[in-house]
Amino acid sequence: MVVERKMTKKFLEDAYAGESQAHMRYLIFADVAEKEGFPNIAKLFRAIAFAELVHAKNHYQALGNIKDTPSNLQVAIDGETFEVEEMYPVYKATAELQGEKEAVRSTHYALEAEKIHAELYREAKELAEQKKDLEIKKVYICPVCGYTVIDEAPEYCPVCGASREKFVVFE
Template structure:
């Protein structure tokens, strides 16, 4: 693939990915405000942006086997934990941006768990096995992730109560 086309696909992938996330967040706001049909519109168009991002990712060769995808995910999570978020956290501390500090701290703690979960899943995938069927719970405040019967009474990262966790 020509470099100019590859760069265009990468930029388009990033833009569509960001639009997908922003519209998903916008849908939550509209839902909270009682505007269910605007929320539905945001969610529908967010899905369209996801389709665009998926097409770009496929053309870039990002989508591979589950085991290869897990390796990619482990690399991404590890980079975030070891390099990206610690640097961002120091910048936020330097400028005394408490909201950003909290956001980066939450992300680091969650990404550590994600990397471990992906490593465990890759171990299973390398044996052509699936992971055990367990509920997965996400704290909606900080992203803390728990796999098992029920999450802790309070999130160990931010203190959110158990009943706020989102179950997958």
Template structure:
């Protein structure tokens, strides 16, 4: 693929991905306010943005075999843990942006767990196995991720077990 087309598709993927997430956030807010039809509109268009992002990512040749796909996840989580979030967090501290410090801390702690989970998944896939059938719980406040059962209290943000979403 020619460089300009590649760059444009990468930018389009990023834009569509952000739109997808933004619309899901707006859908959640609309639901909280009882605006169920507006929430449905946000969700529907978010799905369209996902389709666009998926198409761009596929055309870029980024979807490969499962070990390669998982390695992309490992690489991304590792970058976030070791480079991105530590710098973002320290910058927020330096600038006395306490909400940003908290947000980046929450993400950093969750990404550490995600990298470990993806490494386990890659090993299993390389052995011809699926990930174990296990309940996964995500804290809806900070993103803390745990397998098996949700803790009484989130070790990252202190939220109660009720704030965890089961997958």
């Protein structure tokens, strides 16, 4: 059921990466189309973004990468930890060295959020291993920097300064 041969595996990994980036682009382009007064083109972008999610999921499934929740949380922890300890510190230092202010900002915002993500996923994994769910009601995300906080949004985002009413809530 799961792909074994190396070339097919490599191609499915590349296809997963490509589908994920297409999905993301279309969600970004949908917001632009909406703002520019093309609501139906925005709808098309969002619908096709979902089709790309279906493709990405099919490839990911064929690769045998969809496991149970504790294992999925470990994949999440490993990804966030790599970003916090290696990837974003290098990217941010490079942007500083090269005087690229926009990139300093976008990598700094990501780095700060990933630290919180790693911690939240660690808590979730401990509970999931005991078959327990997280005890949370709401998750708030800052739409400017991705800052993530449980149950109550701060008056101002501690990372980028965005005000409370801008936060997006998941409940």
